[in-house]
Amino acid sequence: MKVVPLHRAPTRSRRAAPPRTDRDLRARLRTVEAELERAKAKAAHPEGVLVTLARLMHAGTRGLSWASLARLQSALYFAWHSEDVDEFGSDRRFTETLQPLFEFLYTVWWRVETAGIEHVPAEGPGLVVVNHSGVLPYDGLMVKLAIRQEHPARRDCRMLALDMFALLPVLAPLLAKSGSVRANPENGERLLNKGELVGVFPEGVKGVGKYFRERYKLARFGRGGFVRIALRTGAPIIPCAVVGAEEIHPMIAKADWIGRPLGFPYFPITPTFPALGPLGLVPLPTKWSIDFADPMDVSQYGPEAAEDPILVNRLSEEIRSVIQRMIDGRLARRRSIWFG
């Protein structure tokens, strides 16, 4: 009869066999030493690695607080903004900060050439009417700079910026702080009544968002709003033609399906944008010319003439053709887009 054991009898201890050789002894010593080191490290930093790291980071940022962050932000902001703005939000320090960039564009990048600057009145109100082009409103900036730099009276021309620019994020405060004013009759009249020089782009979006193939063909001049404010205030109208701005961002197509959701009236496709990314936003260095024509005195019609749509349209058309003639004249003389 065979007895089946219920439990296998332990034949050998589970513990490691006692070291027999010298090599075994040394290995055992090493493991014990390593365990000891670990225990020591744990004793020094009882919270563990993560907590230690957090503690270190806190020590490193002890100087930081909401208040210091606020002071830093405030210092950065007032480094290029002044604390006071004029009633239309124009910021002197902001303009001065950007002035070198604007002057670089004016003298080096586009080498602007002006003619007929003497037609801009040295004092009193005046309405400078300009053709619009170039996808982004650089032309306004350059006309403003031309009058500032070339005119003996160094006058500041307040440009009336299109709604579409005045509503866009980033561009809106940028324009306002650099002296532009939103284009609407109330603002225009207020400035003219104060005796300021005001610049307008009656073509509006139709002008600035022109296809390259339509360049230098003036679009419709709105509904003559600019003539009405000139009539009401008796300010002379100075036609002004910018040549060169049409080629800075040659728009070959519009991708409205991208632009609309972002709030842009159009999304331009140029040979460089968006293909080259942000680099495509660099305007091409064409040669510019800015011509001013004889001022047109509309005060003879009186303020009530502003309610006469036929007269308003006629004057508007007259100014449009003067500007178109100036542009055509320049284009006929121009041999190169880049060198004039």
Place this chain on the structure above:
Amino acid sequence: MGRIAVTGTSSFLGARILRRLVDARGADSVVTVDIAAPPAAPGGVRHQMLDLTLPGADQRLVDVLQDEEVDTIVHAAFFTSPRRDSSYAHELESIGTLHLVAAAAAAGVRHVVMRSYTAVYGARGENPNFLTEDRRPDPNPSLGWVRDKLEAEQHALAFAKRYPSMGVTILRFATILGSGLHTFYSRVLAKRVVPVVFGYDPLVQFLHPEDALAAMEAALTKGPCGIVNVVPRDALSLLTALHLAEKVTVAVPHSAAYALADLAWNSGIGAAPAGFVDYARFLFVADGDKAKRELGWTASYRSRDALGAYLAYRYPEKAGSMLEAEA
């Protein structure tokens, strides 16, 4: 000359104009009409307990006005900041004003001076830089707070038209910054971190309380002149104001700002509902020419001074470093 009745005497403007009137004309020339007695009423001022929101309030008010021989009412019972309880605000501001002007017309009151806000114009991208009184208000339709004010104005104007014996003056005050006055801006200025709309920096106007009271007094002496903007001489850019106040600003894209503002408002941490994002995006600067012409009043403090005075009151320990130019 009849008495002046003042409503909303627990409000910032109501309480202060009451004190001024008592100082200038004596306690007997004034009577307060409110749901509760004014918290710090000058001695001797009679109080008439009346809830403008109750049905029949107009009838009771007629009796009160006639008993007290009131010929002028200063109506300041308005909420200066948006409330979550918008239906009560509607009852008080829109319906309450309707009751008030109806009673005033019936009781032969000569002049109702009403407090309103330049915010009723609405902050719109299309706004001209200076809003004049003839500009049609076009606020964000989702803002009950503004809608109630506009309705109140319309009730007052409609009654003034129907009863030529009663004239109204509606003072549209720019944002007043003062101790104990809770507005959208004072709530924002009380926070450490302020969300702003990315890429926008509109002009804002802050009115000094002294100027507001002076304009109110001018309106009381001048007689009815319809809607009048009561604004400081200049404007300030919003970011300039926030950085002068040393706030940490966090820019939020406008496409997300409205949803986030509503989320914050509904969860109880926001300063105002989504429609107020408009006021951080676009300007609603009003023109003060009419006040100068018709009330003979111009602000003696700039927006910046008003902000400086408020910050010095709110953060006295920092007052020195924050606005040196204020001194």
